[in-house]
Amino acid sequence: MRITLNGEPHELDEPLSVADLLMQLSLDPRRVAVEHNLTILKRQLFADTLVHEGDRIEIVNFVGGGSSLVMSDY
Amino acid sequence: MIDTPFVIAGRTFRSRLIVGTGKYASHAVMAQAHAASGADMVTVAVRRVNISDRSRESLLDYIDPDIFVLPNTAGCYTADEAVRTARLAQEAGLSNWVKLEVIGDERTLFPDNEALIEATRVLVREGFVVLPYTSDDPIACRKLEDAGAAAVMPLGAPIGSGLGIQNVNNLRIIREFARVPLIVDAGVGTASDAALAMELGADGVLMNTAIAGAREPVAMAEAMKHAVIAGRLAWLSGRIPRKMYATASSPIEGMVGR
Numbered sequence: 001m002r003i004t005l006n007g008e009p010h011e012l013d014e015p016l017s018v019a020d021l022l023m024q025l026s027l028d029p030r031r032v033a034v035e036h037n038l039t040i041l042k043r044q045l046f047a048d049t050l051v052h053e054g055d056r057i058e059i060v061n062f063v064g065g066g067s068s069l070v071m072s073d074y
Numbered sequence: 075m076i077d078t079p080f081v082i083a084g085r086t087f088r089s090r091l092i093v094g095t096g097k098y099a100s101h102a103v104m105a106q107a108h109a110a111s112g113a114d115m116v117t118v119a120v121r122r123v124n125i126s127d128r129s130r131e132s133l134l135d136y137i138d139p140d141i142f143v144l145p146n147t148a149g150c151y152t153a154d155e156a157v158r159t160a161r162l163a164q165e166a167g168l169s170n171w172v173k174l175e176v177i178g179d180e181r182t183l184f185p186d187n188e189a190l191i192e193a194t195r196v197l198v199r200e201g202f203v204v205l206p207y208t209s210d211d212p213i214a215c216r217k218l219e220d221a222g223a224a225a226v227m228p229l230g231a232p233i234g235s236g237l238g239i240q241n242v243n244n245l246r247i248i249r250e251f252a253r254v255p256l257i258v259d260a261g262v263g264t265a266s267d268a269a270l271a272m273e274l275g276a277d278g279v280l281m282n283t284a285i286a287g288a289r290e291p292v293a294m295a296e297a298m299k300h301a302v303i304a305g306r307l308a309w310l311s312g313r314i315p316r317k318m319y320a321t322a323s324s325p326i327e328g329m330v331g332r
Contacts, residue, residue: 005125006122006123006125007122008125010125025123025125027123028132031132031134031166032123032166033120033162033163033164033165033166034165035162040161040162040165041165042165043165058122058162059122059123059125060120060121060122060123060162060166061120061121061123061132061133061166062118062119062120062121062132062133062134062143062145062163062166062167063095063096063118063119063120063121063133064094064095064096064097064098064101064104064118064119064133065094065095065096065117065118065119065146065148065282066093066094066095066096066097066117066146066148066233066280066281066282066283066286
């Protein structure tokens with residue numbers, strides 16, 4: 001099944017929860033924020049929210065920056 | 075001299091210097107610079123996680139747990155984008171503080187004050203503590219205050235320019251007007267710029283490039299720490315008026331040979 005993850009197509013073997021997706025990506029759920037089809041997902045809902053075919057997922061974290069000059073790929 | 079504490083939205087900070095986390099050669103150098111600066115608030119940006127390369131260490135591992143992390147909306151060009159980024163930052167960071175930026179122009183990175191005020195209103199309504207980066211315009215600062223901003227953060231000069239305070243008089247006027255903390259954000263190039271901002275009565279100074287871009291970032295961070303302390307003391311002490319001619323500071327009486 002195919003989803004859009006951070007703007008890029010991403011293949012998943014089976015339907016899974018957002019918590020599982022983060023684990024698969026080796027991401028610490030306490031360090032990221034997740035947007036599921038443009039809705040921000042509360043951290044407590046990661047385990048209970050299922051990712052479906054065609055879903056758009058954004059995962060963000062904090063990177064180095066002061067003002068608008070940002071080191072893009074920290 | 076005993077200073078009043080530096081308080082924003084009920085939270086007290088030890089240092090009046092706020093620093094960034096961008097453009098350092100490494101996370102380790104950044105951590106050393108943070109320690110040397112004495113800052114207890116640093117600003118970070120919110121970006122998509124790099125999915126293909128998970129090897130990079132997390133920035134947060136290099137920020138002292140005693141330091142307050144202030145997410146920013148750097149790189150946002152519309153109120154909607156900035157509000158969305160602030161909400162994501164809140165989810166990722168467990169704090170409702172945001173350094174709000176809405177950029178109006180790519181080359182100057184000057185703020186779009188109209189969109190900034192709009193985004194401030196929305197976020198304040200949602201319970202955010204909003205610290206907006208704005209132009210050195212007293213009216214814009216006043217409108218941001220009216221919109222519920224917890225501080226006003228006028229620029230000293232364009233972001234990353236290192237030009238120093240360009241409009242000293244506007245900052246004086248903003249100082250007169252402001253009822254919330256005034257933080258000069260952006261434009262500092264060297265220690266005297268930071269000292270000047272404080273001498274004009276700013277409550278704090280925020281900088282990134284001036285430290286991260288210096289040949290010796292850790293030493294520059296220390297210089298900035300001293301500059302902010304010196305400038306603050308000078309402001310509190312009340313400088314002497316400027317005069318056109320000399321005034322002798324040694325007595326004329328008792329001169330040898332007179």
